[in-house]
Amino acid sequence: MPFLEMKNISKRFVDVVANDRVCFDVERGEVHTLLGENGAGKTTLMNILYGLYSRDEGEIYLDGKLVIISSPYEAIKLHIGMIHQHFMLIPNLSVTENIILGLPSSRGFLLELKKAEENIDNISRKYELRVDPKALVRQLPVGLRQRVEILKALYRKTDILILDEPTSVLTPLEVETFFKIIRRFTEDGLAVIFISHKLNEVMSISDRITVLRGGNVVGTLKKHDTDPNKLAGMMVGKEITLSLDKPCEKKGKRLLEVRGLSVNSEKGGKPLVNNVSFDIHEAEILGVAGVDGNGQGELTDAIAGLQPVSKGQILINGMDVAHLSPRKRIERKLGYIPSDRQRVGLVVDFSVAQNLVLKDFRDTPFSKQRFFLNRRQINTNAERLIKEFDIKVSHGNEKVAFLSGGNQQKVILAREISGKPDVLIAMQATRGLDVGSTKYVQERILEHREKGGATLFISTELDEIIAISDRIAVMYEGEIIGILSGGQEIDLERISLMMAGVREQKTKKSVS
Helix, strand or coil, X not given: CCCEXXXXXXXXXXXXXXXXXXXXXXXXXXXXXXXXXXXXXXXXXXXXXXXXXXXXXXXXXXXXXXXXXXXXXXXXXXXXEEECCCCCCCCCCEHHHHHHCCCCCCCCCCCCHHHHHHHHHHHHHHCCCCCCCCCXXXXXXXXXXXXXXXXXXXXXCCCEEEEECHHHHCCHHHHHHHHHHHHHHHHCCCEEEEEECCHHHHHHXXXXXXXXXXXXEXXXXXXXXXXXXXXXXXXXXXXXXXXXXXXXXXCCCEEEEEEEEEECCCCCCCCCEEEEEEEEECCEEEEEECCCCCCHHHHHHHHHCCCCCCEEEEEECCEECCCCCHHHHHHCCEEEXXXXXXXXXXXXXXXXXXXXXXXXXXXXXXEECCCEECHHHHHHHHHHHHHHCCCCCCCCCCEHHHCCHHHHHHHHHHHHHHCCCCEEEEECCCCCCCHHHHHHHHHHHHHHHHCCCEEEEECCCHXXXXXXXXXXXXXXXXXXXXXECCHHHCCHHHHHHHHCCCCCCCHHHHCC
């Protein structure tokens, strides 16, 4: 009999079926992964188990007994803990205060901080989750904040630990250490539920894997009975090959040169981007690796003209554009795929056809005498790009707001690449996309490279960075601390150390 069993769980949000009669079980001492694309129903199912959502149908059994979980408080009483993707900590409280928050004290209104600190220290030593119990949470880096969340669950004597996308804030070396800690949990009899969409990590840590698609269970497999390609096919509903065909290209002249670029914080203190320099040539992709929040967004926004530059140069085809408007940069053949497609990349209340000409609507053939739009040409352009970029839409006049995330991204990709930019910035271009859409976006970026374009490719997915890039720059706290050329220089351990702030000694040889 499984330790935890969820039977025929259903959950609807108005007209959306998030979970449809889902069956899922976990044994003591195992890591059972919930795998699926964004929107597949993974987190919804676990939010039901943790009491954040009420189920519409179905039953939950714990150790063979039917349980009713109506709130997180009830879940915690049943020794169920959940580490959310976005941490639930109070920054101005200490580690200990966060961990014991909400728990009763034997001294009534008085906290037993010293006793709690000793218990936390013992747990942290046992599982090698070392953190200072007296430290303020706001002073801790993101990796240590995650440790606090885990310690909070362990302090409450958790039997089932739910981890929702726990590696998104960790470097690869930290992930390796984290997986060793998870194995210690299972050796002590904990049941671990691991939510992820990263196939390499799933194959590394899982005992069993349940794949969800569209709120339904596609199948449950043992790790040894599957492989990444098979899992990818289950996730998207068709056979898919994950590898990219990246022919060797001979790079030409410099198309983008960034020299001593700095971007100041509005709050003062250390610059968000600090004295960054690099070049990108024709037919080259420079990948930027780093844990999210280390200045990548500010760097790309500064190059695109959306963030003011405090000092430094940005040269496109030899011309300094650092203080030009975004439109002037576009005229210098700059394309930009932003990380926030809905807020920055699109006008969601506009049609697909209108979004496809946002950068060109003033120009021939899309305008007449710069005052009137040529709707026939705009619609003709939309028909061509919808077909060329395989945008799933009934017609060009459909609002972008009604498209899926993958198709919204294809609209941006079509607009930016069809403009034939010399320099393309792709910031988290595949975030939130299914496996098929991810590969499609990557292939179009490689096509841009084959046609002689220069691409700055930023992603928090290190496997993706390694697969697509010719060189890799690593950002840490607003600085580029090393640039690695292709071939043997690009290896996981080396990049992992740099992502953690270990400086690369050979940077100067690989800058251009």
